[in-house]
Amino acid sequence: xxxxxxxxxxxxxLSSIPELEYHLFLEQNVFALMxxxxxHCVNYFGYPYAGKIKLICCIANDELxxxxxxxxxxxxxxxxxxxxxxxxxxxxxxxxxxxxxxLAYTDHPWLKPVRYPVNRFNKNNTIANFPFFKIESExxxxxxxxxxxxxxxxxxxxxxxxxxxxxxxxxxxxxYQHRGxxxxxxxxxxxxxxxxxxxxxxxxxVAGHSVAFxxxxxxxxxxxxxxxxxxxxxxxxxxxxxxxxTGDLSGMCTDVAYxxxxxxxxxxRTPVINYFxxxxxxxxxxxxxxxxKTNFPFTHELALxxxxxxxxxxxxxxxxxxxxxxxxxxxxxxxxxxxxxxKQAAALGTVGISARMCTIxxxxxxxxxxxxxTEMLHRPLIKTHGDVYARTRIRKKEIVQSLGYxxxxxxxxxxxxxxATPLSAPSPDSFTLSLxxxxxxxxxxxxxxxxxxxxxxxxxxxxxxxxxxxLALSVRNNEIxxxxxxxxxxxxxxxxxxx
Amino acid sequence: xxxNLKILFHxxxxxxxxxxxxxxxxxxxxxxxxxxxxxxEKELMNLCPTNAITSNPVSxxxxxxxxxxxxxxxxxxxxxxxxxxxIATNERNRLIIKEGQDEPVELNPELIRQEINKxxxxxxxxxxxxxxxxxxxxxxxxxxxxVNFDMGRFGIDFVASPRHADGIVITGPITENMAQPLQxxxxxxxxxxxxxxxxxxxxxxxIFEGSPALNxxxxxxxxxxxxxxxxxxxxxxxxxxxxxxxxxxx
Numbered sequence: 001x002x003x004x005x006x007x008x009x010x011x012x013x014l015s016s017i018p019e020l021e022y023h024l025f026l027e028q029n030v031f032a033l034m035x036x037x038x039x040h041c042v043n044y045f046g047y048p049y050a051g052k053i054k055l056i057c058c059i060a061n062d063e064l065x066x067x068x069x070x071x072x073x074x075x076x077x078x079x080x081x082x083x084x085x086x087x088x089x090x091x092x093x094x095x096x097x098x099x100x101x102x103l104a105y106t107d108h109p110w111l112k113p114v115r116y117p118v119n120r121f122n123k124n125n126t127i128a129n130f131p132f133f134k135i136e137s138e139x140x141x142x143x144x145x146x147x148x149x150x151x152x153x154x155x156x157x158x159x160x161x162x163x164x165x166x167x168x169x170x171x172x173x174x175x176y177q178h179r180g181x182x183x184x185x186x187x188x189x190x191x192x193x194x195x196x197x198x199x200x201x202x203x204x205x206v207a208g209h210s211v212a213f214x215x216x217x218x219x220x221x222x223x224x225x226x227x228x229x230x231x232x233x234x235x236x237x238x239x240x241x242x243x244x245x246t247g248d249l250s251g252m253c254t255d256v257a258y259x260x261x262x263x264x265x266x267x268x269r270t271p272v273i274n275y276f277x278x279x280x281x282x283x284x285x286x287x288x289x290x291x292x293k294t295n296f297p298f299t300h301e302l303a304l305x306x307x308x309x310x311x312x313x314x315x316x317x318x319x320x321x322x323x324x325x326x327x328x329x330x331x332x333x334x335x336x337x338x339x340x341x342x343k344q345a346a347a348l349g350t351v352g353i354s355a356r357m358c359t360i361x362x363x364x365x366x367x368x369x370x371x372x373x374t375e376m377l378h379r380p381l382i383k384t385h386g387d388v389y390a391r392t393r394i395r396k397k398e399i400v401q402s403l404g405y406x407x408x409x410x411x412x413x414x415x416x417x418x419x420a421t422p423l424s425a426p427s428p429d430s431f432t433l434s435l436x437x438x439x440x441x442x443x444x445x446x447x448x449x450x451x452x453x454x455x456x457x458x459x460x461x462x463x464x465x466x467x468x469x470x471l472a473l474s475v476r477n478n479e480i481x482x483x484x485x486x487x488x489x490x491x492x493x494x495x496x497x498x499x
Numbered sequence: 500x501x502x503n504l505k506i507l508f509h510x511x512x513x514x515x516x517x518x519x520x521x522x523x524x525x526x527x528x529x530x531x532x533x534x535x536x537x538x539x540e541k542e543l544m545n546l547c548p549t550n551a552i553t554s555n556p557v558s559x560x561x562x563x564x565x566x567x568x569x570x571x572x573x574x575x576x577x578x579x580x581x582x583x584x585x586i587a588t589n590e591r592n593r594l595i596i597k598e599g600q601d602e603p604v605e606l607n608p609e610l611i612r613q614e615i616n617k618x619x620x621x622x623x624x625x626x627x628x629x630x631x632x633x634x635x636x637x638x639x640x641x642x643x644x645x646v647n648f649d650m651g652r653f654g655i656d657f658v659a660s661p662r663h664a665d666g667i668v669i670t671g672p673i674t675e676n677m678a679q680p681l682q683x684x685x686x687x688x689x690x691x692x693x694x695x696x697x698x699x700x701x702x703x704x705x706i707f708e709g710s711p712a713l714n715x716x717x718x719x720x721x722x723x724x725x726x727x728x729x730x731x732x733x734x735x736x737x738x739x740x741x742x743x744x745x746x747x748x749x
Contacts, residue, residue: 147680178631200700203636203731
């Protein structure tokens with residue numbers, strides 16, 4: 001075995017990552033490291049290296065609580081056997097490497113564009129000429145939706161192949177949201193610019209992505225954050241989980257035409273995000289998380305207000321939840337709709353709710369804890385059936401769990417630490433990996449620095465990157481009218497995927 | 500049925516009675532005020548992540564500002580953010596707040612076309628296009644129509660088809676990959692039509708300004724009817740801006 005095992009948010013010298021021959025690299029990451037049930041790929045990417053491409057593969061082991069990193073230098077002119085041939089969960093990572101650098105794979109089954117990045121290898125591939133899967137049949141028809149959808153949501157194109165009302169196949173074309181954010185991380189040198197970029201990766205996961213960035217950055221600068229910082233980050237993550245899950249429950253009620261549920265869950269999200277505004281001046285927590293400091297110390301008045309808000313929230317939330325989960329007309333739409341089996345989820349390497357909905361205990365809060373989760377002994381909430389109902393129910397239960405964590409946190413507000421030392425420069429020739437369990441699932445940021453400590457590569461992986469294919473598979477054999485509820489039940493990020 | 504009525508009763512009144520006078524709770528950062536205090540202007544300008552601050556006189560461009568508030572934390576005697584959320588306007592220059600200026604941001608009635616009030620003051624249907632937005636302005640636009648803000652009471656709604664719309668609301672910095680869909684959507688809206696830019700990303704590109712993955716040429720072709728600053732926009736900023744726009748010029 002030839003890899004280096006690190007913990008979440010650990011900075012290591014770049015030279016300590018073993019470089020393997022490609023066939024050994026494949027053997028190790030696809031077979032040896034994947035033997036454990038808790039093994040999954042948290043990031044796999046390439047970056048230009050001395051005229052060639054250096055591939056870095058990061059396989060997390062949830063049982064041993066470590067992440068195993070190895071690398072391989074490849075020549076883009078040399079076609080290679082793919083990881084995907086053996087394990088589907090590498091599918092999109094390899095497509096991304098192919099799209100960015102033109103690296104050819106001899107046996108990748110589906111080497112299609114991922115997001116049409118501005119610096120892609122093949123500029124002849126444009127978003128207007130995506131190679132959609134086609135079926136020659138007079139019985140079947142295609143339905144194209146988007147990129148602009150009926151509601152106020154982000155753009156992507158969905159192409160359904162249907163037999164009457166029944167969906168046989170769904171293919172998604174992404175990339176409309178691509179803003180070149182990874183490149184901007186390197187070009188914009190000010191720390192404030194970089195944290196602002198992190199806040200703008202995905203507007204529903206502001207806390208998730210900004211905590212991932214600051215944890216990574218502080219590790220890279222060898223900075224030990226005070227307890228007050230860890231505390232406020234943990235609180236922000238749990239608040240964000242409550243807010244977005246509540247909004248999602250509202251959306252799911254909308255999609256099954258249960259208007260009272262939609263209105264009540266919708267209005268219940270308001271006090272939670274308004275609380276963010278009271279705390280940091282922004283309803284979505286932009287500006288709250290900063291590396292090495294906080295601009296918004298948490299006070300006892302804020303704690304009192306939070307308790308009052310939660311008491312009111314919880315009462316109304318329990319009442320409407322009881323009604324929703326005993327309402328036959330809603331349950332009939334949720335149950336056995338949009339099913340992903342355990343086998344499918346394991347093969348796809350889904351994360352977050354999309355893994356926990358079918359018995360996979362994948363939760364960074366318990367397996368690779370960061371911030372105050374190290375003390376919280378979090379137990380992931382699990383469902384079995386992988387349908388819309390499971391995803392709805394997990395949200396309800398996770399809200400209750402998060403409310404418990406928030407109440408527990410505000411019992412013990414750490415004092416402000418005065419005279420915070422400014423961050424030093426990032427370590428040169430280093431590699432850092434940061435994992436955060438956002439409300440949607442595992443967020444992974446990786447950074448590589450050069451010999452002056454300047455960023456030369458920044459890699460962001462939103463949980464949606466793993467989960468979009470799960471949505472596409474879940475709608476097969478469902479009625480096309482159930483697509484909206486399936487889509488909402490996953491609630492994946494377009495901007496987090498397209499970057 | 501009884502349970503549903505009980506829930507309905509327990510909600511009480513959730514709507515904001517008057518969205519034009521509502522107070523923004525907490526430490527909300529709205530319109531900034533810049534004092535005459537002498538500071539190291541170079542340092543102040545350097546601090547800003549989006550180059551929204553310029554000197555001589557010191558000014559903040561709300562079309563570029565991300566409202567992160569770092570300048571106010573670093574120079575508390577120089578810059579203060581008030582909770583005034585009415586910062587939408589129809590003239591790009593009015594988004595630039597200068598030293599010593601402490602009056603509300605208003606619309607310029609001269610720039611509002613005469614037919615706007617006649618056609619849209621009682622009913623305005625908008626089509627939203629997200630062109631690289633991170634989803635935050637989109638969530639806040641959705642919130643405009645929820646039971647709290649209830650923009651529908653003024654006859655302002657978002658519609659699914661551009662054919663049914665009177666105008667377009669653009670969020671996000673406008674990516675190269677969305678440039679064509681945006682144009683197609685705009686072309687499908689019948690005349691007379693309006694363009695609203697919602698959020699810092701849409702107005703100036705925000706933190707994404709200068710990225711080669713953007714294509715903002717659409718904005719050079721048309722007159723923009725309303726700028727709504729914010730990162731993301733606050734629902735009250737949007738609703739008040741649009742109300743002023745359709746009612747101001749009789």
